[in-house]
Amino acid sequence: MNYLVAVLSDRIQAEAAYSELETEKFPMDTVAILGRGYKSADEYGLIDPQEEANRLSKLMSSWLIPFGFAAGFTFSLITGLNTFAWAGEIGNHIIGGLLGAIAGGMGSFFVGGSVGLSAASGDALPYRNRLNAGKYLIVVKGEEPLIRRATTILRQFNPENIQGYTDPTGR
Structure with missing residues (x-):
């Protein structure tokens, strides 16, 4: 058409x-x-550019948040950092994973939202x-x-x- x-x-x-x-x-x-x-x-x-940006941001978060958790957990495991002594060894790795997941969520929000707003519309x-x-x-x-x-x-x-x-x- x-x-x-x-x-x-x-x-x-x-x-x-x-x-x-x-x-x-x-x-x-x-x-x-x-x-x-x-x-x-x-x-x-x-197409409403804001809706497209939200859709792309949600799509990116579905894989960036788990990837961020895995990357944060692995980084903490490899480096052996003991940032939070009160959490113990496993707790430090889980906190590292959670911080990685937060970073993945922020990446999906900022990158997915801005790309969706500027390019996808x-x-x-x-x-x-x-x-x-x-x-x-x-x-x-x-x-x-x-x-x-x-x-x-x-x-x-x-x-x-x-x-x-x-x-x-x-x-």
Whole structure:
């Protein structure tokens, strides 16, 4: 499935572009307006970068925390450090493992969250920012010939940005 996203500066332009697409006999179930008074980014299904960052952070913690525990336990075992005399030999190794698990949790939170926030969101964040600034998006989804026709029509309205995407999942 291909997508075309055009950013228009105001509601009048967005409605005019939508009407023009309707006049040109586009299947209207393939055209959507996003903005105030129309669909929101969440209703349309634009990825929320914060949700993606949380998902990636949880995924990373599922393997970093146990790995951190094992690494901390092993480090304590190999070095023979007696950092907490009151805990005894086995207690010191367990505390080392717990500290390693905490470090793994922090790594998943900071690295997984920041990577998810910056890289995984793709162009969703700039589009969300434009919607928050009062702009409108016209989104057309369909096969390549339909997208080419829509591009020609939408260019007449001098959009701030017009970009095509191909969904690799085919949805």
